[in-house]
Amino acid sequence: EAGVAQSPRYKIIEKRQSVAFWCNPISGHATLYWYQQILGQGPKLLIQFQNNGVVDDSQLPKDRFSAERLKGVDSTLKIQPAKLEDSAVYLCASSPRGKGASVGSYEQYFGPGTRLTVT
Amino acid sequence: QKEVEQNSGPLSVPEGAIASLNCTYSDRVSQSFFWYRQYSGKSPELIMSIYSNGDKEDGRFTAQLNKASQYVSLLIRDSQPSDSATYLCNLRTGGYQKVTFGTGTKLQVIP
Numbered sequence: 001e002a003g004v005a006q007s008p009r010y011k012i013i014e015k016r017q018s019v020a021f022w023c024n025p026i027s028g029h030a031t032l033y034w035y036q037q038i039l040g041q042g043p044k045l046l047i048q049f050q051n052n053g054v055v056d057d058s059q060l061p062k063d064r065f066s067a068e069r070l071k072g073v074d075s076t077l078k079i080q081p082a083k084l085e086d087s088a089v090y091l092c093a094s095s096p097r098g099k100g101a102s103v104g105s106y107e108q109y110f111g112p113g114t115r116l117t118v119t
Numbered sequence: 120q121k122e123v124e125q126n127s128g129p130l131s132v133p134e135g136a137i138a139s140l141n142c143t144y145s146d147r148v149s150q151s152f153f154w155y156r157q158y159s160g161k162s163p164e165l166i167m168s169i170y171s172n173g174d175k176e177d178g179r180f181t182a183q184l185n186k187a188s189q190y191v192s193l194l195i196r197d198s199q200p201s202d203s204a205t206y207l208c209n210l211r212t213g214g215y216q217k218v219t220f221g222t223g224t225k226l227q228v229i230p
Contacts, residue, residue: 033218042123042207042220043163055216091162106151106211110162 002026004111006092012117018080021114024073025094031055032069033108034077035091043091049075082118089113122146125208125221133229138195140224142208145189152184152191153209157223163207166193198228 005024013019025032031050035043046065048055051072060067064083069075079086091113097105124143132138140154151170155163169175169182169191181194195202208221 035220040222042125042222044220045218048216048218056218107153107165107168108155108163108209110164113162 004092004094004109006090006111006114008114009112010115010117012119013082015084015118016081018078019082019116020076020078021090021092021116023075023077023092023111025075025092026096026109028096029094029109030072030097031095031106032075033091033093033095034067034075035093036086037089037091037113039088046077079116082116084118087116087118089115122219123208123210123221125206125224127222128225129227130224131227131229132198134198134200136198138198138202138226138228140193140195140206140208140226141190142192142221143190144208144210144219146210146212147186147189149186149189149210149212151211152182153211154180154182154191154193155207155209155220157205157207159204166206195226198226200228200230202226203228 007022033048034046037043046060047057047067049069052069067077092111093108095106095108122145153168154166156166157163167182169184172184175182179196183192205223205225207223210219
């Protein structure tokens with residue numbers, strides 16, 4: 001079974017530029033997550049999708065970040081314009097099922113991440 | 120009070136010893152709990168999940184949950200140098216909708 005795919009793996013941009021990240025979850029997984037992980041910290045949830053609907057985007061800086069999950073499969077996360085403090089690893093994860101399912105269905109499987117450096 | 124608290128460490132244990140990692144949480148309606156391991160420069164990977172009070176064992180790993188005291192712990196028996204990593208505590212609350220990670224505890228197993 002193929003894992004969670006992310007691209008690009010690394011990206012360097014200047015502040016005020018825009019950037020987009022792509023994620024393809026494990027086939028059949030209903031829930032998709034985007035996290036921001038700053039060095040030395042735990043992952044911070046940016047947005048959670050269940051199929052193609054948003055479950056939680058309370059920590060997404062909506063003035064500069066946007067995300068979509070068309071057709072309930074792959075997803076893109078965009079930052080426009082980028083700031084220096086956006087330098088981090090952006091992780092995508094997926095879980096098998098959605099709300100109301102057993103707890104095991106919420107185990108998350110992570111992609112390799114995208115390391116973003118904003119200069 | 121942070122939603123999820125972990126001692127950042129590093130926690131140093133000798134090879135073969137038991138490593139004990141702890142996590143406390145503030146939201147009493149937290150429903151399910153997960154431990155992830157993250158090697159330096161890598162993504163988190165799932166170790167165990169637990170949702171009922173008590174112990175759950177999987178190989179050298181034991182997860183312990185005490186909802187009354189609002190803590191969850193991970194014990195690693197016979198610690199190996201390959202266990203050296205950061206261990207992340209993860210909770211789900213609110214009908215499984217809210218997801219929160221702790222900051223992680225760095226474990227160092229000394230040969």
